[in-house]
Amino acid sequence: MSRPRSDVSSAGDPMRPADHADAAEPSGDVNQPALGFVGWLRWGWRQLTSMRTALVLLLLLAIAAVPGSLVPQRSADPNGVTQYFTDNPELAPVLDNLSMFDVYTSPWFSAIYILLFVSLVGCVIPRTKHHWKALRATPPRTPARLSRLDVHRTETLEYTDDQAAAAAASASIEAAQQQLKKAGYRVARDDSRGVLSVSAERGYMRETGNLVFHASLVGVLLAVGIGGGFTYTGQTVIIEGRTWVNTMLDYTSFNPGRFVDENSLTPYALTLDRFDVTYQPRGTQGEGQAGDFVANLTTQRAGGAPGSGEVRVNHPLEMAGDRIYLMGNGYAPTLTIRDAAGEVVFSESVPFLPQDTNMTSLGVVKVPDGLDEQMGLVGFFYPTQVQRQDGAFTSAYPALTNPVVTLDVYTGDLGIDGGVPRSVYTLDTGEMDKLTGRGTDVESIEIAPGETAELPGGLGSITFENEAPDGASGYDESVKRYVSLSVHRDAAATWVLVFAVLATAGLLAALFVPRRRMWVKATPQGHTVQLEYAGLARGEDPTLDAAVEQFVQRHLASLPDG
Amino acid sequence: MPESSALTLESVSVLLVWTAIAIYALAFVAYAVDLARRGAVAVDAKGAAKTEDARELVAAGSGYAGSTGSRAGVIAAMRAQEEASEAALNAPIGRRERLVWARIGTSLTVLAFLFHLGGDVTRGIAAGRVPWSNMYEFALTGTLLVVAVYLGVLFRYDLRFLGSFITGLTVVLLGASALSFYVEITPLMDPLKSVWLVIHVFVASLSTALFALAFGLSVLQLMQARRERVLAAAPDADGPTVKSGPGFLRTLPGADALEALAYRFAILGFIFWTFTLIAGSIWANDAWGRYWGFDTKEVWTFVIWVLYAGYIHARATRGWRGARSAWLSIIGFTAVIFNFTIVNMFFKGLHAYSGLE
Ligand code: HEM
Numbered sequence: 001m002s003r004p005r006s007d008v009s010s011a012g013d014p015m016r017p018a019d020h021a022d023a024a025e026p027s028g029d030v031n032q033p034a035l036g037f038v039g040w041l042r043w044g045w046r047q048l049t050s051m052r053t054a055l056v057l058l059l060l061l062a063i064a065a066v067p068g069s070l071v072p073q074r075s076a077d078p079n080g081v082t083q084y085f086t087d088n089p090e091l092a093p094v095l096d097n098l099s100m101f102d103v104y105t106s107p108w109f110s111a112i113y114i115l116l117f118v119s120l121v122g123c124v125i126p127r128t129k130h131h132w133k134a135l136r137a138t139p140p141r142t143p144a145r146l147s148r149l150d151v152h153r154t155e156t157l158e159y160t161d162d163q164a165a166a167a168a169a170s171a172s173i174e175a176a177q178q179q180l181k182k183a184g185y186r187v188a189r190d191d192s193r194g195v196l197s198v199s200a201e202r203g204y205m206r207e208t209g210n211l212v213f214h215a216s217l218v219g220v221l222l223a224v225g226i227g228g229g230f231t232y233t234g235q236t237v238i239i240e241g242r243t244w245v246n247t248m249l250d251y252t253s254f255n256p257g258r259f260v261d262e263n264s265l266t267p268y269a270l271t272l273d274r275f276d277v278t279y280q281p282r283g284t285q286g287e288g289q290a291g292d293f294v295a296n297l298t299t300q301r302a303g304g305a306p307g308s309g310e311v312r313v314n315h316p317l318e319m320a321g322d323r324i325y326l327m328g329n330g331y332a333p334t335l336t337i338r339d340a341a342g343e344v345v346f347s348e349s350v351p352f353l354p355q356d357t358n359m360t361s362l363g364v365v366k367v368p369d370g371l372d373e374q375m376g377l378v379g380f381f382y383p384t385q386v387q388r389q390d391g392a393f394t395s396a397y398p399a400l401t402n403p404v405v406t407l408d409v410y411t412g413d414l415g416i417d418g419g420v421p422r423s424v425y426t427l428d429t430g431e432m433d434k435l436t437g438r439g440t441d442v443e444s445i446e447i448a449p450g451e452t453a454e455l456p457g458g459l460g461s462i463t464f465e466n467e468a469p470d471g472a473s474g475y476d477e478s479v480k481r482y483v484s485l486s487v488h489r490d491a492a493a494t495w496v497l498v499f500a501v502l503a504t505a506g507l508l509a510a511l512f513v514p515r516r517r518m519w520v521k522a523t524p525q526g527h528t529v530q531l532e533y534a535g536l537a538r539g540e541d542p543t544l545d546a547a548v549e550q551f552v553q554r555h556l557a558s559l560p561d562g
Numbered sequence: 563m564p565e566s567s568a569l570t571l572e573s574v575s576v577l578l579v580w581t582a583i584a585i586y587a588l589a590f591v592a593y594a595v596d597l598a599r600r601g602a603v604a605v606d607a608k609g610a611a612k613t614e615d616a617r618e619l620v621a622a623g624s625g626y627a628g629s630t631g632s633r634a635g636v637i638a639a640m641r642a643q644e645e646a647s648e649a650a651l652n653a654p655i656g657r658r659e660r661l662v663w664a665r666i667g668t669s670l671t672v673l674a675f676l677f678h679l680g681g682d683v684t685r686g687i688a689a690g691r692v693p694w695s696n697m698y699e700f701a702l703t704g705t706l707l708v709v710a711v712y713l714g715v716l717f718r719y720d721l722r723f724l725g726s727f728i729t730g731l732t733v734v735l736l737g738a739s740a741l742s743f744y745v746e747i748t749p750l751m752d753p754l755k756s757v758w759l760v761i762h763v764f765v766a767s768l769s770t771a772l773f774a775l776a777f778g779l780s781v782l783q784l785m786q787a788r789r790e791r792v793l794a795a796a797p798d799a800d801g802p803t804v805k806s807g808p809g810f811l812r813t814l815p816g817a818d819a820l821e822a823l824a825y826r827f828a829i830l831g832f833i834f835w836t837f838t839l840i841a842g843s844i845w846a847n848d849a850w851g852r853y854w855g856f857d858t859k860e861v862w863t864f865v866i867w868v869l870y871a872g873y874i875h876a877r878a879t880r881g882w883r884g885a886r887s888a889w890l891s892i893i894g895f896t897a898v899i900f901n902f903t904i905v906n907m908f909f910k911g912l913h914a915y916s917g918l919e
Binding site for chain 1: 749756832849850852858862868869871880882883890
């Protein structure tokens with residue numbers, strides 16, 4: 001369909017890269033580097049800002065992004081990376097050397113997008129300058145031979161005499177000028193030697209849109225880069241009834257951007273009053289599927305009155321510029337351990353990590369003080385305990401129908417005294433002796449809420465506290481729940497969105513606003529007037545034909561009969 | 563539960579979908595017959611033109627003059643054919659060629675589409691939510707939109723020569739999904755309870771449909787370009803020995819026109835894909851606390867976006883317009899299909915909503 005091929009089109013477009021499809025053919029010496037250092041520099045810059053380079057870099061970017069979906073990434077899936085190292089001990093270190101586990105921060109990926117954006121800026125700046133001038137320039141003069149353009153029509157009108165024809169020629173160009181102007185064209189008269197013509201151009205928004213689009217992409221990149229420095233995310237766990245305070249101490253992990261001051265977090269506190277969840281009833285499709293998670297919180301800002309807030313999936317809580325997300329939940333059985341004399345040496349609600357959709361959960365209890373030796377317990381919590389065919393326990397349903405904790409007891413050195421950080425969810429049994437469970441001749445501890453069991457070797461006892469309020473039925477609410485929350489301050493998100501929306505708007509204009517030139521020329525010849533109409537697409541313009549045709553019809557209809 | 567009572571809405575939906583698949587298959591056959599007959603008709607026309615040339619040859623009485631004359635004649639005939647098929651492409655509905663088999667194909671496609679729509683709507687009603695929240699439902703609604711866009715576009719362009727591609731694609735995707743992705747209705751998982759599910763997935767399917775049309779046109783463009791090349795280079799342009807591709811190509815618009823049309827669908831698709839990307843990020847920011855994390859599905863959405871940006875650039879780069887840019891459109895759509903099938907099924911990530919175990 002219409003696309004400018006004629007020499008007329010290429011003449012006035014120095015703003016586009018030289019190898020743009022619509023640009024003039026290279027005249028041989030154009031791509032040859034001029035002599036000298038500056039010449040080489042200029043040549044290199046022209047290469048970098050050429051369409052072909054942009055294209056190649058775009059394709060490279062697409063290809064370079066793929067490995068990150070094939071191999072687990074440290075940023076998105078750190079456990080996956082650990083697993084990968086275990087599964088592929090030979091291959092993993094090789095891949096690691098190639099930054100395959102950090103593709104999107106790797107030197108080669110960065111090199112591609114940085115080059116792409118340098119090219120982009122190098123491309124956009126000269127075009128912006130040129131477009132700025134074009135916006136205030138008058139449309140180009142009428143070409144001598146309109147018949148060489150993409151679309152061309154001629155009409156011959158007859159009049160009574162020469163004078164009438166001359167007057168009609170002038171009137172028709174006047175009318176054409178008005179009509180084009182009304183249709184959103186910028187118009188200019190171009191009369192010479194008895195030939196009258198109007199030259200018109202429209203669709204400057206196309207180029208504006210293109211520039212806005214490309215510039216907004218730079219905006220997105222800058223927002224991500226700069227905003228990232230002011231962004232932080234932190235994780236924490238709150239058990240029902242407990243309060244969490246927004247200070248470094250209370251986070252289980254915290255990832256600050258470069259410019260974040262960890263000591264000046266906005267002080268506020270959150271108390272988890274209750275965590276709600278519903279499970280698909282047994283015997284229905286999707287049995288046990290959890291949904292409608294809600295963490296009901298009491299919020300308290302420094303010096304303010306307490307308020308209430310909810311955190312749900314898809315609905316984070318806004319708090320002093322932070323957004324608080326619900327990332328997970330689980331059971332936190334309350335366990336009390338007494339020594340042989342009956343003294344309490346440990347009493348806490350211990351968050352157990354869910355292992356499956358029925359909330360079979362893994363937990364660790366560490367008792368560093370109060371006993372002769374340090375003690376550790378590892379075990380499972382089953383909200384609905386059942387026995388599998390092979391004799392092992394599992395949970396058959398995620399709600400509390402038959403809650404049981406099973407624990408194995410270890411004594412020895414917990415390995416936490418050396419100051420080396422240890423996860424609260426793992427027990428390093430290297431320096432410890434196993435006292436119960438497989439490999440020993442003592443059964444594992446197995447207790448339901450409200451029950452107490454003896455610890456082996458006369459060490460004392462352990463109680464699984466029943467937390468149900470008075471009047472609760474069955475085991476409802478007998479075990480506390482906890483939520484894991486993620487606290488985010490994202491300085492970039494808003495700006496990224498603004499630039500993304502700008503980019504889309506620019507793109508719409510750049511792709512769908514037709515940019516075209518139109519000329520109407522009137523040549524009086526004796527008692528006739530020859531009217532010529534011509535249209536030229538500048539860029540993709542599938543409707544040029546129809547637009548010229550429509551204009552011709554309207555223009556002819558508006559002329560007084562000769 | 564579907565098996566407990568004879569006819570639940572859910573099982574009605576399944577019946578409707580399978581009926582639709584069967585009718586799409588018939589439509590595919592009808593469209594394929596149409597293409598084959600176009601080829602035959604074109605050969606007949608060419609045969610007639612040849613006799614015509616032979617007569618000229620005799621009249622001219624000179625073998626040399628005759629052969630050049632015949633060659634020019636063939637090229638002129640080719641140009642005329644190209645113009646005629648471009649006019650046919652843009653012909654308004656009432657004034658289109660009466661291609662009987664294409665008509666049968668389109669009627670069957672419309673019929674199948676109605677069953678398909680019925681299957682989709684009943685699934686949605688039975689589930690009490692939008693019917694696009696697991697693999698099976700994505701396929702159900704996605705292919706519905708592909709067909710809808712195709713039928714919608716028919717009002718403007720006579721693209722019935724893409725009919726066998728569209729119905730074939732639909733039969734394969736929908737059939738495979740009904741066979742291997744089917745899951746009974748389960749309640750929505752929490753992260754999916756969002757208006758962004760409605761918007762994001764719908765827009766993504768829409769752009770997939772547009773990319774599919776662009777893909778079909780780009781493939782035809784390459785075949786057509788090859789044919790034009792072969793014909794232009796053939797020593798004797800009308801020699802029956804020259805193999806220049808399937809016969810129906812003679813009745814299609816020229817490579818340039820196909821390219822321009824492919825481009826228009828691709829840029830529309832690109833706009834919607836951009837929107838998909840943005841809507842997805844907004845949703846991710848609500849659901850997971852970050853708008854972008856290079857999760858596998860995000861990576862592929864990004865890769866597809868960049869590929870099509872590359873395609874648009876290629877169209878504007880000297881030396882890339884034409885065949886090379888067409889390959890980018892083909893690669894882009896391959897990535898779209900790959901993203902929907904392989905990535906959903908085998909790649910690990912947060913977007914684990916296929917509903918499959
Ligand atoms: C982040 C990388 C880039 C992306 C995603 C991108 C994307 C796009 C898109 C979608 C278009 C079509 C919309 C329009 O016509 O305005 C376009 C057009 C264009 N881009 Fe880019 N671009 C990128 C980088 C560049 C670079 C580095 C250059 C300079 C060499 C460039 C030069 C152009 C030009 C000249 C056009 C107009 C094409 C025409 O006239 O049809 N782009 N780009």
